[in-house]
Amino acid sequence: NAGVTQTPKxxxxxxxxxxxxxxAQDMNHEYMSWYRQDxxxxxxxxxxxxxxxxxxxxxxxxxxxxxRSTTEDFPxxxxxxxxxxxxxxxxxxxxxxxxxxxxxxxxxxxxTVL
Amino acid sequence: xxxxTQSPEALRLQEGESSSLNCSxxxxGLRGLFWYRQDxxxxxxxxxxxxxxxxxxxxERLKATLTKKESFLHITAPxxxxxxxxxxxxxxxxxxxxxxxxxxxxxx
Numbered sequence: 001n002a003g004v005t006q007t008p009k010x011x012x013x014x015x016x017x018x019x020x021x022x023x024a025q026d027m028n029h030e031y032m033s034w035y036r037q038d039x040x041x042x043x044x045x046x047x048x049x050x051x052x053x054x055x056x057x058x059x060x061x062x063x064x065x066x067x068r069s070t071t072e073d074f075p076x077x078x079x080x081x082x083x084x085x086x087x088x089x090x091x092x093x094x095x096x097x098x099x100x101x102x103x104x105x106x107x108x109x110x111x112t113v114l
Numbered sequence: 115x116x117x118x119t120q121s122p123e124a125l126r127l128q129e130g131e132s133s134s135l136n137c138s139x140x141x142x143g144l145r146g147l148f149w150y151r152q153d154x155x156x157x158x159x160x161x162x163x164x165x166x167x168x169x170x171x172x173x174e175r176l177k178a179t180l181t182k183k184e185s186f187l188h189i190t191a192p193x194x195x196x197x198x199x200x201x202x203x204x205x206x207x208x209x210x211x212x213x214x215x216x217x218x219x220x221x222x
Contacts, residue, residue, distance in 0.1 A: 031208070033210075040214055041214060042118075042201070042212040042213055042214040042215060043158070043201070043203075043210075043212040044212075045209055045211075048208060048209065050208060056208070058209060059209075059211075090157050090158070092157070097208050100205055100207075100208050100210060101145075101146045101148040101163055101203065101205045101210060102148065102160050102163060103160060103210070104160070105157030105158050105159070106157050107155075107156060107157050108155075108156070108157055
């Protein structure tokens, strides 16, 4: 099993550009989520999904969209990138909503917005 | 709003020098407190789940404990390979709220 795979690992954008961070898991996990990690602020939840076709907002959803058309994939879309979105983004998954605390994380995607 | 505060921000230890990390929390309805380890450039790795006050969990040189308002991660006789950032988090429904972490450096 590859676990949770995130692409790309590094990306540089200009302000106003859009892009999609990809996340795929091969563990048949129902629950998937996206976090951003900034120095001194810890991990903050952006969006999460308890199953295919179901998504919900986390703590910092503005400027981001998600969809969950399959169990395996949970892409994160930046609609119009801003410098405040410079961060490290982590995708995480777990068996189901009842195991929300025991997450498997990807290696992260480091995004810089100029 | 759930809040998780970890202290200290950084901890430098000599190999074999035991110490403790603190995680204090406020949450409307605790559905678990979780500890993670994060190595530089990597995603966090799950360590422990604690559900009720008085509960303890151990793994190698790490032991996590829980009270009604805080959790401690005790590192006994640490080795350089224990150097990492340790994160705690609390669960509320389907969401986890993380603290900012404690970065532990263990010198040989």
